[in-house]
């Protein structure tokens with residue numbers, strides 16, 4: 698039987714092992730609570746494990762809702778503030794199944810988006826180049842987006858000063874070593890045009906990225922407060938490469 702093409706994009710769930718681990722921990726804790734209560738329901742002795750189990754369950758559900766709803770909403774809001782002309786060049790570094798590349802391409806009808814990844818399965822459910830390509834096709838953005846296999850721990854396959862906008866979503870945290878994250882951040886700024894804008898969204902280490910960007914002498918370095926639509930809450934770090942203004946930004950950061 699031929700499977701009909703999907704009408705809507707599907708971007709998967711981030712950190713699936715953690716989501717499943719929290720769900721499993723919730724189940725085990727509730728069973729432990731039942732055991733402590735002697736199979737009679739919620740008594741004082743079973744109360745602690747029930748509460749801990751509920752916390753784990755809520756954490757797991759919040760991560761699922763954050764991936765499916767909160768993250769797309771966050772990126773739409775962040776990109777809508779960028780006052781793009783529509784003909785810019787943009788990079789989505791660590792694109793996964795292509796959410797940010799699609800949102801960029803929708804705002805750049807006369808522009809071009811490059812999207813790079815190594816497509817690690819443990820970072821996102823169904824993570825693959827093919828899944829990203831399918832999402833580009835169902836959203837009608839495929840002709841403006843090029844996917845590339847490239848590792849952020851190595852030099853990027855783009856010349857200096859190539860992009861007006863570089864976006865990184867929940868990806869720098871995947872690099873375990875501080876030196877790797879610093880080097881990746883340097884590469885991301887190398888490929889930015891003078892006046893170009895870098896936007897990093899992450900749930901961890903955003904103070905570190907902020908200080909690296911300041912040390913690299915980028916202008917307008919701003920780290921937002923926590924966005925609670927993603928769990929754990931995410932922060933947005935924005936910065937501009939010194940030089941001629943390439944994109945403008947408006948509104949709250």
Ligand SMILES: C[S@@+](CC[C@H](N)C(=O)[O-])C[C@H]1O[C@@H](n2cnc3c(N)ncnc32)[C@H](O)[C@@H]1O
Pocket residue numbers: 708711712768790791792793794795796797813814815816817818820821824847848849850865866867868871872
């Ligand atoms: C949590 S997913 C986020 C994907 C996408 N940016 C989004 O927000 O939907 C993290 C992504 O980083 C990618 N990644 C991890 N390490 C990487 C590396 N060294 N170079 C390039 N991409 C990497 C993973 O393959 C994965 O697609």
